[in-house]
Amino acid sequence: MTLAYWCVLITIILPYLSTATAKFLGPGYGPRANQDPRAFLSGLEGWRKRANNAQLNGFEVTPAFAAAVIIAHQAGGAEQGLLDQLAIAFVLSRVLYFLCYLANWGPIRSLVWFAGMALIVSLFVVSA
Numbered sequence: 001m002t003l004a005y006w007c008v009l010i011t012i013i014l015p016y017l018s019t020a021t022a023k024f025l026g027p028g029y030g031p032r033a034n035q036d037p038r039a040f041l042s043g044l045e046g047w048r049k050r051a052n053n054a055q056l057n058g059f060e061v062t063p064a065f066a067a068a069v070i071i072a073h074q075a076g077g078a079e080q081g082l083l084d085q086l087a088i089a090f091v092l093s094r095v096l097y098f099l100c101y102l103a104n105w106g107p108i109r110s111l112v113w114f115a116g117m118a119l120i121v122s123l124f125v126v127s128a
């Protein structure tokens with residue numbers, strides 16, 4: 001399995017880091033909240049709400065990244081090392097995105113999001 005494929009797995013797991021942060025790094029989450037965790041998460045504020053928002057965005061972008069990696073491998077137009085580098089850069093962008101969301105750095109977070117999207121597009125372009 002290629003490094004880029006491992007990056008897909010990491011990207012699938014990353015949103016759960018965000019939700020764990022939202023749920024477990026503050027008060028109030030327990031058996032009662034676990035009966036309806038979506039309601040609990042929707043009622044959060046501050047950095048915990050932003051962690052949940054990062055989770056949602058992670059789930060939104062992961063399918064596009066996974067498709068880009070798979071298609072780039074199938075197309076075969078780029079060297080594996082380049083695909084791996086782009087995939088690693090995407091994972092790093094998602095970690096930075098999460099940190100920017102927690103820190104409430106909206107403009108920087110948006111730039112990081114655009115960079116991540118550019119990396120997804122790059123996977124298609126280099127493989128064409």
